[in-house]
Amino acid sequence: MAKRTKLNPYRVAVQVAILLSLVYLLVRPYFDRTYTADFEAYCPFGGLQAFSSFLANNSLACSMTTTQIFMGLALLVGVIFMAKLFCSYICPIGTFTEWLGRKGRKLKMNIDIKGLPDRLLRVFKYALLFVTFYFSVTSSELFCKTFDPYYAIFSGFSNDVVVSYAVLALLFTIPGSFFIRQFWCKYACPLGAASNIFAYSFVFIGITGVYVLLTVVFNLPIGWIWLLAALSIAGMLLETFKVRTFGLSVFRINRNADTCTSCTLCDKACPMSLKVSSLSKVADVDCHLCGDCVAACPEKNTLKLTSLGFNSKGNETEPAKRSLLWLPAAAIVVLTIGGLAFAEKIHIPTISMKWGNEAQMADAGVYEQSGLTSIKCFGSSMSFANHMKEMNGVLGVETFVGDRTVRVYYDKAVNTAEDIKSAIFTPVKRLYASPPAELRNIAVCEAAIDRFFDPNDAELLSTRFSQNKGILGMQTLFGEPVHTIIYYDPKLITLEKISQLIEEKKVVWTIDGEEFAANTAFEVASIAAVANMPMSEYLTRMYEPVSMTFNSFETFTPDKLEVIEYPFADASDPALTDMPWYLLSHVSNNRGVVGFETIATDEGFIIQLTIVKGKVSSEELTKLLNADNLNVHLSDGTTQVLENPYSF
Numbered sequence: 001m002a003k004r005t006k007l008n009p010y011r012v013a014v015q016v017a018i019l020l021s022l023v024y025l026l027v028r029p030y031f032d033r034t035y036t037a038d039f040e041a042y043c044p045f046g047g048l049q050a051f052s053s054f055l056a057n058n059s060l061a062c063s064m065t066t067t068q069i070f071m072g073l074a075l076l077v078g079v080i081f082m083a084k085l086f087c088s089y090i091c092p093i094g095t096f097t098e099w100l101g102r103k104g105r106k107l108k109m110n111i112d113i114k115g116l117p118d119r120l121l122r123v124f125k126y127a128l129l130f131v132t133f134y135f136s137v138t139s140s141e142l143f144c145k146t147f148d149p150y151y152a153i154f155s156g157f158s159n160d161v162v163v164s165y166a167v168l169a170l171l172f173t174i175p176g177s178f179f180i181r182q183f184w185c186k187y188a189c190p191l192g193a194a195s196n197i198f199a200y201s202f203v204f205i206g207i208t209g210v211y212v213l214l215t216v217v218f219n220l221p222i223g224w225i226w227l228l229a230a231l232s233i234a235g236m237l238l239e240t241f242k243v244r245t246f247g248l249s250v251f252r253i254n255r256n257a258d259t260c261t262s263c264t265l266c267d268k269a270c271p272m273s274l275k276v277s278s279l280s281k282v283a284d285v286d287c288h289l290c291g292d293c294v295a296a297c298p299e300k301n302t303l304k305l306t307s308l309g310f311n312s313k314g315n316e317t318e319p320a321k322r323s324l325l326w327l328p329a330a331a332i333v334v335l336t337i338g339g340l341a342f343a344e345k346i347h348i349p350t351i352s353m354k355w356g357n358e359a360q361m362a363d364a365g366v367y368e369q370s371g372l373t374s375i376k377c378f379g380s381s382m383s384f385a386n387h388m389k390e391m392n393g394v395l396g397v398e399t400f401v402g403d404r405t406v407r408v409y410y411d412k413a414v415n416t417a418e419d420i421k422s423a424i425f426t427p428v429k430r431l432y433a434s435p436p437a438e439l440r441n442i443a444v445c446e447a448a449i450d451r452f453f454d455p456n457d458a459e460l461l462s463t464r465f466s467q468n469k470g471i472l473g474m475q476t477l478f479g480e481p482v483h484t485i486i487y488y489d490p491k492l493i494t495l496e497k498i499s500q501l502i503e504e505k506k507v508v509w510t511i512d513g514e515e516f517a518a519n520t521a522f523e524v525a526s527i528a529a530v531a532n533m534p535m536s537e538y539l540t541r542m543y544e545p546v547s548m549t550f551n552s553f554e555t556f557t558p559d560k561l562e563v564i565e566y567p568f569a570d571a572s573d574p575a576l577t578d579m580p581w582y583l584l585s586h587v588s589n590n591r592g593v594v595g596f597e598t599i600a601t602d603e604g605f606i607i608q609l610t611i612v613k614g615k616v617s618s619e620e621l622t623k624l625l626n627a628d629n630l631n632v633h634l635s636d637g638t639t640q641v642l643e644n645p646y647s648f
Contacts, residue, residue: 007292008290025038043068047064070340082331084192084287100174101182113180140378146166152169201247245283252283253305271292272288355396375405442532448481448484471488472488472538549594549596551588565607579645
């Protein structure tokens, strides 16, 4: 039996820790329904795209935050000064495909592509890198989500995923890597292409420096796309022509030819299929410093990880001790912790839009509010900015999706901070149940609720209210804290129970058989009953009136018309709030009917139908209203048949 190849234990430990963390993200929602796993929370590739979008557009792509950005910058620093440590130690796709390839080799079904085909295939990932960054920066949406096999699998093929793209990528990843060593990493991964560009650090720094010099110092109008193209082409040419990496890296694998026995165990251990046994120093762009070749070498002091400034005698040519195998693993941990630490201290806005002039901005007031759960991504941030731009005196907006914060700049001569907060606030009106037929007066209470501002907060409270009998409806009003008017049936629920419902810490709901949950932290600052409200006033306040004339109503004199009334209690059913409009469209099919209106009374809703005398009888009207189906005319000119939910 062949002896098992030794692996770098420090690297394996990091890889296993990453995979276990992903398992935790997958499993936790089953035990904590309020938890939503974010599988792109620390994505460095998304961070690099977001940072590029920020530099080009002054906005971040999608839902990216400073966490992903600093993970991307940590990756860049790691590659320039050390090696492609992310690819080697952290990337779950790299770990999976590497382990899958080992199974293929064990079954003698895994091969290496050599020569010209290998070089030509490497071009593809640079083309994909260019396309990915181009569409991400121009749209402020992460294009990589459309095809990324990791995101497709862990998001359950979310709406961002283009199925055909993702399936093709998965074919490259799974069958491709089983049959061809590291197929995804070598030939398809755009992050691998970006890392290779960074590995040629002198070229990367040189091209970027020239671009900055031309655009910033000499103010030449050269678009960012030219920088992207230059870097992509340079990386592609350097890699396909197999130029050795040259840059600032302080780590290398060195081989002592005098003690090497040419057993080739190092070649077999190398995940990237490098011929380590024939090299004096491993400087290939495919080397990501995994250390497996060093761990596999049976000869003492033959293969060693060397590093400038970390060797035993302070001499760059003196090989370091084998114990330095832990250094790359330690470096990636330090870089990750450092990136997270910087992300906590530095916050880059998702959007930063300022339309006030320089003088206005210098004296602008600033209003900041956190915890707005409606600020989720670039799109929702732009919607918020467009809403605020309509307000006189607002000079600019910044949003931060990481902690759901908005910052609004305003003219202090026009607005106050309270005005801005009032403009941010979105009132909500929700219905939960029809008032009982015997109820003539609706009980009303007013609650001032702390930690309750965002429309999403109102939706969570609405979900909770809808699950308890007795609460009929709710509407929110701006205040400090927010005021909530609650309408209820005192026979079914008490004021104390309503207060308890508001302060419950968890809300659970089901959609299409799938259960969801969320935590809330609402606190009742005050709650008090106010005067009961007549049924007619409640219906008028909470329901949209349905009223229209048609069929040439204006051509008839009053003496030619007649009004017929029908009780319409079902008009207050919250599940059927749109249906009265469909009923109106249905009755308009009879040319004898020229008007339709719902009227709120203390006994409930009634319908008033205006008819042309002699053109339609009451029996025909009743039959029309009680038809099994409603024939509805839609605004686009088409018709639709709907089941009639009403009985008259």
